Amino acid sequence: MMMQAPTKLKKKLNRENYYSNEMDWKYMSATMFKNFIKCEADALNKLKHPPEQVDNKALLIGNYVHSYMESNKAYQEFVDDHHDFFFTQKGSKRADAVLGDKMIKKLEHDALFQYFYSSKNCEKEVILTGELFDAQWKARIDSLNVEKGYFCDIKTTRELHKRYWSGEKRTWVSFIEAYNYALQMGVYKRLLQHKYHKPFNCYIFAVDKTQDTELEAIQMPNEDMDEQMSFIEEHIKRVKEVIAGDVEPLRCERCAYCKSTRKLNRFITPAELILE
Structure with missing residues (x-):
């Protein structure tokens, strides 16, 4: 067990409790690790005192697309749980649902995406656990093809070609680098290779929220994942x-x-007001 949880854990990790605070105490995840690297104090506070679930517009649209690609059942359950966000009182779709539908349509009508993401050998929303560096990790993979040795991840973003300034690298980077998806995909890849004893490739299908709803297929470089x-x-x-x-x-x-x-514990100079 990676960490000492406040209470003894008996439940098994599943789709219903995957994102629960209880399982966050038991398993490390790529998201949690990145949160601790960003700010240890904030990440620990959220672990000890999990905030109430607040609907995040960008996250909800992303989950709208993900749930549709998972299954009809998952999509209907998600829409029912967030009906007021996506539908008016009269039952018509709000702008965010219309946007989500555009993104879904873009994915559905792309032959390359369908070939890799929805082939007959692919399993959707695969929950994976394993040990990495003396810690227990969890992962949830959008689409996994064990036979052909690859996994896919759908990313929704504001604009595919938007640039983000990296203070660490002192240059402009893509959204893939800005959110360090190489770390997340690297964890998935390592867990899969430990379990199946074979190499795996990572394919990201990124769809954006622009008027034209652009779609791109991205192969994550192995060296980037190894570095992370x-x-x-x-x-x-x-x-x-x-x-x-x-x-x-x-x-x-x-x-x-x-x-x-x-x-406050000290005085600063005016130059220290400028944060990099």
């Missing part, structure tokens, strides 16, 4: 120590949590 696995290996011990309470979490002093809880 080395990064995890270097930092996972520290993350585990923070979660276990063995060391005090560091504060970034830039996120909402740090700003809301910060106490």
Whole structure:
């Protein structure tokens, strides 16, 4: 077990509890790891005091598309759970549902996407667990083809070719780099290879929310994923120590949590007001 949970865990990881706080105590995930790298104090606070679920527009549209691609049942359940967000009181679709439908149509009508994502050997929404670097990890893979050795991930984004400034790299990067999807895909790839003892390729199908609803097929470079696995290996011990309470979490002093809880302890110079 990766970390000591507040209570003894007996439940098995499944689709219903995958995103639960209980399972977050038991398993590390790519998202949680990235949150701790971003700000240890904020990530630990969210783990100890999970915030109430707040509907995020971008996330809901993404889940709208994902649920449709998973199955008719998953799509209907998701729409029923978020009916007021996607439909008016009169039953007509709101703009966000219309946008989601455009993105779905773009994917459905693309032969390359259908060939890789929905071939007869593909299994959808596969939950995977395993040990990496002395920690228990969980992953949820959009589409997996074990026989042909590849997995697919759908990403929805505002604009495919939008540039993001990376303070770390001191240059402009794509949304793939900005959200460090190489780390997420690297975890998936390593877990799969440990389980099936064979190599796997990663294919990302990215669809955006622009008026033309652009779609792109992206193969994640193995060297990028390997680099992120080395990064995890270097930092996972520290993350585990923070979660276990063995060391005090560091504060970034830039996120909402740090700003809301910060106490003055020194004077700064005017130049320090400029954050990189």
